[in-house]
Amino acid sequence: MRENFTVGTRGSHLARTQTTGAAEALSAASGLQPVLEVIRTEGDVTTGSLASLGGTGVFASALRAAVMDSRVDLAVHSLKDLPSAQPAGLEIVSVPARVDVRDALCARDGLRLSELPAGARVGTGSPRRVAQLKAVRPDLDIVDIRGNVQTRLARVPGLEQHDDHAPAAVGSPRGDLDAVVLACAGLDRIGYDWAITERLAPTVMMPAPGQGALAVECRPETAAAGDTLAAALADYDDAVTRLQVTAERSLLERLEAGCAAPIGALARVERGQEPGSELATGGGRLVLDAVVASLDGGRLLREHAGVDLPAVRVRLEDGTADAETLDLARDLGIRVAEALLAGGADLFPDT
Numbered sequence: 001m002r003e004n005f006t007v008g009t010r011g012s013h014l015a016r017t018q019t020t021g022a023a024e025a026l027s028a029a030s031g032l033q034p035v036l037e038v039i040r041t042e043g044d045v046t047t048g049s050l051a052s053l054g055g056t057g058v059f060a061s062a063l064r065a066a067v068m069d070s071r072v073d074l075a076v077h078s079l080k081d082l083p084s085a086q087p088a089g090l091e092i093v094s095v096p097a098r099v100d101v102r103d104a105l106c107a108r109d110g111l112r113l114s115e116l117p118a119g120a121r122v123g124t125g126s127p128r129r130v131a132q133l134k135a136v137r138p139d140l141d142i143v144d145i146r147g148n149v150q151t152r153l154a155r156v157p158g159l160e161q162h163d164d165h166a167p168a169a170v171g172s173p174r175g176d177l178d179a180v181v182l183a184c185a186g187l188d189r190i191g192y193d194w195a196i197t198e199r200l201a202p203t204v205m206m207p208a209p210g211q212g213a214l215a216v217e218c219r220p221e222t223a224a225a226g227d228t229l230a231a232a233l234a235d236y237d238d239a240v241t242r243l244q245v246t247a248e249r250s251l252l253e254r255l256e257a258g259c260a261a262p263i264g265a266l267a268r269v270e271r272g273q274e275p276g277s278e279l280a281t282g283g284g285r286l287v288l289d290a291v292v293a294s295l296d297g298g299r300l301l302r303e304h305a306g307v308d309l310p311a312v313r314v315r316l317e318d319g320t321a322d323a324e325t326l327d328l329a330r331d332l333g334i335r336v337a338e339a340l341l342a343g344g345a346d347l348f349p350d351t
């Protein structure tokens with residue numbers, strides 16, 4: 001009988017914070033001790049495993065290889081960093097309840113997006129964010145930036161505070177931008193919500209598929225072991241989040257997009273309006289909104305569609321969504337993706 005479980009994590013402050021949170025929840029539910037192992041994203045990886053993982057998602061690949069090779073039992077990923085195709089031999093065993101899905105504007109002097117002066121310099125490395133920023137504020141000067149959260153925030157006057165966990169990179173410019181855009185989820189998780197000056201509405205800045213959600217991955221035999229760890233993993237899965245991200249990632253896969261492509265997608269579950277009606281029986285409606293942008297932000301295609309979730313099959317209150325219900329979510333993602341393609345999304349670069 002096992003007494004502990006091992007969890008692989010990337011080394012960044014955000015990754016370690018996310019992994020620790022998941023490991024503690026699984027430990028409390030299983031009665032087993034978690035052992036964290038930092039997996040470097042380069043080297044220390046067998047070529048045999050990597051080859052089967054595909055080309056995209058370099059950060060996720062090293063972690064995934066460690067699970068496949070049984071060096072660790074579990075890996076905790078930011079779901080939006082995972083390639084949409086699921087490798088054989090790995091299973092996303094839990095998608096815990098999602099946190100804030102929105103993107104965050106972190107600006108000098110508490111400014112909101114509409115308050116930035118004409119020509120303001122805004123930093124982001126994400127084509128999805130570039131295109132959507134340009135669509136609402138074509139006057140902005142968008143600057144390509146890289147680095148960890150502290151390095152990015154240090155580009156904005158007044159936000160350059162950093163801590164011992166992850167100091168800003170030496171030699172990177174400081175205070176030269178009016179604002180940067182980051183995910184709310186990452187900032188909230190590491191206690192940097194103080195840097196957020198506006199949580200951007202998804203109608204303005206559609207988040208990346210899977211943003212704000214985590215994925216716990218394991219080998220199929222770990223999920224099927226029938227022990228307290230397997231039970232804790234099943235319990236840790238959140239039915240509503242799982243349905244949402246299934247639709248969002250299915251759309252991404254149908255658009256055959258990589259992680260950096262300018263695609264935003266957000267699904268939500270609408271429940272019965274009358275108290276006790278659909279909530280009581282557990283059904284609802286899954287709605288998916290998506291945007292595909294041309295890189296210059298000059299064209300934005302939007303689509304949305306919804307599907308009813310039969311109460312007989314999905315029991316959201318119990319935290320379960322069966323295979324047929326997840327298929328409905330997958331079909332919804334494909335339907336919205338095909339509507340975007342019919343609207344000309346395939347003519348855009350990088351989609």
Ligand SMILES: NCc1[nH]cc(CCC(=O)O)c1CC(=O)O
Pocket residue numbers: 078079080081181182183184185186187210211212213214
């Ligand atoms: N691409 C990097 C990445 N992957 C996950 C998060 C934040 C956490 C999340 O969205 O779940 C971030 C940082 C960011 O985009 O600002």
